[in-house]
Amino acid sequence: MPHFDAYLFNKKGIRKPLTLILEEGEGILESVKAGMQQHNLSEVTVEGAEGRVFDTLINFFERGNFKSTVLKDNNVMMASGNFKLSYGELFGSMKILTSDKPPIHGTVVRGKAHDGFTLKFSFLEMVDK
Secondary structure (H helix, E strand, C coil), X not given: CCCCCCHHHHEXXXXXXXXXXXXXXXXXHHHHXXXXXXXXXXXXXXXXXXXXXXXXXXXXXXXXXXXXXXXCCEEEEEEEEEEEEECCEEEEEEEEEECCCCCCEEEEEEEEECCCCEEEXXXXXXXXX
């Protein structure tokens, strides 16, 4: 029989929010990693993003072709994704959608934020029943 940790049966998970507000020129993915380490979180869900990004490389598919583009000074309308932190390394992905016409959407590979760029996350905190 497989081993189960006792907290699965004696605790319940409460979803809590985490908001990161980045400064001018801060790396987006580096800030996610630092925020998770600072708050001792192993897993977060991206709930949203607000603000502007620059020098941000995103990957996407267009009509079956894999493409990449660099966002120069774009306003982010939505974001989604998941991240896990394991042995000090960040795993996962974040997709963003810009408010351009037409909107640009894709997975963030690297990027920098303008002052005030806000990332909203949620995580589970295990508490006694």
